[in-house]
Amino acid sequence: MSAGWFRRRFLPGGPLPEPQPAGPRSSPVPYHRPRFLRGSGSSPGAPDASRRPDSRPVRSPARGRTLPWNAGYAEIINAEKSEFNEDQAACGKLCIRRCEFGIEEDQEWLTVCPEEFLTGHYWALFDGHGGPAAAILAANTLHSCLRRQLEAVVEGMMASQPPMHLSGRCVCSSDPQFVEEKGIRAEDLVIGALESAFQECDDVIGRELEASGQVGGCTALVAVSLQGKLYVANAGDSRAILVRRDEIRVLSSEFTPETERQRIQQLAFIYPELLADEFTRLEFPRRLKGDDVGQKVLFRDHHMNGWSYKQVEKSDLKYPLIHGQGRQARLLGTLAVSRGLGDHQLTVLDTNIQLKPFLLAIPQVTVLDVDQLALQEDVVVMATDGLWDVLSNEQVAQLVRSFLTRNREDPHRFSELAKMLIHSTQGKDGAAGEGQVSYDDISVFVIPLHNQGQGSCGH
């Protein structure tokens, strides 16, 4: 990304972007469910036309199909909010090869890897909006981007401290000392690779959507195991937690217009053109009305964590840049998340106001040192927001612990647990409070940490 890119891309009056050659329009991304659901019982090509909201099927992999680390998976489609299930999932083995300079890659991920240098595993959930296309593209693409980014730095990952120069040629004898002073560790290269992979995947999705004339975006939550560590990268409002016998550890934060208010208001402060005089960047407890003009009301601006009062002017009556509360909070009245992939063409209804400048594709990455955990029956639960809207971390942990205690021997228990968690959001088992029913798409991975190395995708 070159400096000045931002303005060229988003601001009126700047130099126009290079015209793209108008090739033939490619065909739309076909809808499908994750490959590892093949043979699991219902038609993968289309939603079940006969389903009713109270009888939506919960799907999980066929019993003969083992996911990496014997992870469990289950999903449910929303209650007719959209025609398709906008969630997608992917998992598999990551085979990282050592790259020789100048040698082109031609090998496919998820195939046998005779030249593999380092292997890991990968689990990912994508929660789509505005159509299923972006989530499908992300599920098809992100692991390849990640493999490419990891292969570009894998030599540096093999030492506990990466070398200053990847080729190994030391220009300055004190190079290791500088790396030491900066505290750069091998895991920082994996974090960097995840950040770059999300960005690369977002670029790919942008090109693919444009070429096929489709629209949409998605969140992305990814867990990657490598060299004894589990990396959790999140862009959006899905969530991963570690459930231990006597501890819950939150492995991701949600990125929504509310949690990223200051970053978003800051951008609107620096570039007011992005709001096209249609929105106000200020936050008020509610949308203001004509009667409020002249009064002093609570507000906050981009630099404030606290609140203050301001005298209302007419321009404060515009629609707020971020509006609504909790689940209802929206960016530019349109979007409920502030990070994710896609949405390159998304504009506010009936305007040319773009959402993309306010969105980040970059994930936040947390690292769990699996080798250092005294493993009990530790599991990582990853799920899209539909689960967490209805169940708290504590409720999920409670369900996990009591289920695993009752089902120590069943080899399919993690898949059963994933299904059980989804059933608990449907107002049947009573784990969620009265009336707490989720009508959203929900996808859940349950990853047992003591099964490291067991099972792999594709067989």
Added chain:
Amino acid sequence: MSAGWFRRRFLPGGPLPEPQPAGPRSSPVPYHRPRFLRGSGSSPGAPDASRRPDSRPVRSPARGRTLPWNAGYAEIINAEKSEFNEDQAACGKLCIRRCEFGIEEDQEWLTVCPEEFLTGHYWALFDGHGGPAAAILAANTLHSCLRRQLEAVVEGMMASQPPMHLSGRCVCSSDPQFVEEKGIRAEDLVIGALESAFQECDDVIGRELEASGQVGGCTALVAVSLQGKLYVANAGDSRAILVRRDEIRVLSSEFTPETERQRIQQLAFIYPELLADEFTRLEFPRRLKGDDVGQKVLFRDHHMNGWSYKQVEKSDLKYPLIHGQGRQARLLGTLAVSRGLGDHQLTVLDTNIQLKPFLLAIPQVTVLDVDQLALQEDVVVMATDGLWDVLSNEQVAQLVRSFLTRNREDPHRFSELAKMLIHSTQGKDGAAGEGQVSYDDISVFVIPLHNQGQGSCGH
């Protein structure tokens, strides 16, 4: 601050700022030590010309002078790094009056307050650079800005939940519900007032420095007690910690080019003009040399928490936006802090490249619920960076606990403790490790929390 302000102020080619009427140049801010040091033994008007680095005097208030809450204070001037002590301090009683609309204020802070509505206390440390002027202006001004900002919202602070409208006129019957949903509490108004007060004080300092032809900047660390809570606001690299019998709680974070790397790189990404082609925004473990060109070296950009490798181009050889490590880290090769007051005219040596666009005047505010603490011999230690460069939080806590245990009865013990902490940085008492001697200006407040309400400034 109007939208677009940033570009008008800092970018070439934008519309010029309104010309200011060229009044007569005001006289320079006179140098002085804090008022509460009057009568403490050495000449307050000028540094002691006869001092040697190994015999710098540690100063604290005269024995008859009690600071708010019987707080202790001590300071030491640097080892001839600068002619003046660039640290400044202030403390006093905060008298907040209820403001009637349209009535002009004329009362001075720190005087008797017959109409006071709410009272609190205030302790502040300012660590100057580039001359003592900004720190003196901040010590003279910030409390007035804070009083003004608090008075503007004090009516809203009297309820546990501030009203949507300050005048009390409810436009919409569900207003309280919106305030509730946003979770806005009285303390958020104090946080907002602190944020606005720092910003206002920065504006005042900018005008005063310009009018008097002086330069300089300072960090600001402020503690304010109000309604049973202690608010700690920090912009810069000073630090406050709470020392309890069996716990240390850190009450502030440091803001330096290293801790705010991503914010600073992000701005340079959006506005490359700010670097005038003289600097690179990318971070490398060390400054690159000609021999590095063409090689792949470790780097990170604004969106990265992790590290990656990039092939070095000639433009990467420019001086880095943020360079150096730890104490040596500098913004644009010039400044060791990334937040604070002043520095409005500061440019990179021999260039027109401004520092101010990268600096924030806004503090981070933490709230300590003093009423909820089971008070033992709890004290808050606030000090400029010279102390923390040499003593760790744990070492300070150890010194505090053992000193207070040995000196239970001395009414001046908190002042003696502040002096002792400074002596511990001078390589005599051995609390800091071998060779760990601070040559910097150091100022320390020790605020005992169980003395709430005892003592006040000005007598």
